[in-house]
Amino acid sequence: MITRDGGYGECLDLMHRLMTYRHEPIHSELMKVRDRYSMLHLDVLILIYHFARICSGAILEIGAFVGGATIATAFGIRDSGQNKRLIAIEPGGSVKHKRLGTRNILRDLERNLTRERVTDLVTLIKGHSFKPETVATVHRVLGSDQVGLLILDADAAKRRDIDCYRDKFIEGAWMVIDDCYGIDANEKITSSRADVDALVAAGLLEPLGFYGWSTWVGRWRGCGG
Numbered sequence: 253m254i255t256r257d258g259g260y261g262e263c264l265d266l267m268h269r270l271m272t273y274r275h276e277p278i279h280s281e282l283m284k285v286r287d288r289y290s291m292l293h294l295d296v297l298i299l300i301y302h303f304a305r306i307c308s309g310a311i312l313e314i315g316a317f318v319g320g321a322t323i324a325t326a327f328g329i330r331d332s333g334q335n336k337r338l339i340a341i342e343p344g345g346s347v348k349h350k351r352l353g354t355r356n357i358l359r360d361l362e363r364n365l366t367r368e369r370v371t372d373l374v375t376l377i378k379g380h381s382f383k384p385e386t387v388a389t390v391h392r393v394l395g396s397d398q399v400g401l402l403i404l405d406a407d408a409a410k411r412r413d414i415d416c417y418r419d420k421f422i423e424g425a426w427m428v429i430d431d432c433y434g435i436d437a438n439e440k441i442t443s444s445r446a447d448v449d450a451l452v453a454a455g456l457l458e459p460l461g462f463y464g465w466s467t468w469v470g471r472w473r474g475c476g477g
């Protein structure tokens with residue numbers, strides 16, 4: 253865990269909350285989600301579930317793949333008992349992967365959302381996050397709503413995606429950004445991490461820690477000026 257500016261208590265609270273979910277039925281639900289649909293670590297899916305339960309405003313996911321984090325988020329919304337909009341952006345394609353390989357990401361994503369009975373909770377936008385038509389659609393769907401949770405797991409251009417949607421972030425919005433750590437750092441991790449570190453240095457992101465294999469967690473602090 254890393255901390256800054258007295259965020260120590262919040263870091264510990266998050267770790268503690270994560271532990272308490274291990275003794276609740278949602279833990280085994282999310283274990284199945286992770287096995288069937290997700291490249292993310294179980295701890296990250298639990299955190300995403302938690303943030304989806306507690307956040308205010310809408311939720312934006314960039315890089316849904318076949319739906320692991322999307323389904324964890326939808327379960328969090330379901331268990332919050334509140335109406336929260338979840339927008340998931342995914343361009344589709346095919347992926348070679350030992351456990352989760354697919355020849356048609358969008359077909360499998362839609363099938364998995366249906367299988368887990370969360371289709372009605374998700375607004376799926378098919379396209380690349382940075383394309384002007386995608387940015388316009390997200391803004392249109394959000395209307396006057398703001399984003400209280402961002403799940404960013406697409407490519408290495410973290411700053412690009414944040415810049416596309418930062419005008420919609422609530423101050424203190426939860427941020428879950430993957431590919432920020434790795435033992436054998438590759439190009440994706442190096443540039444993702446550089447983007448996140450620069451945003452932290454600029455005071456736009458507040459770090460709350462690393463979870464799972466490579467996921468950075470923190471809050472948006474960019475509404476001040």
Ligand SMILES: C[S@@+](CC[C@H](N)C(=O)[O-])C[C@H]1O[C@@H](n2cnc3c(N)ncnc32)[C@H](O)[C@@H]1O
Nearest residue numbers: 290291292315317320321342380381405406407
């Ligand atoms: C690592 S996977 C996401 C894994 C997912 N979070 C999970 O729970 O398993 C990355 C996904 O991002 C998508 N992607 C890549 N570039 C994108 C972009 N610019 N906008 C939206 N999605 C993108 C890819 O098609 C891929 O499905």
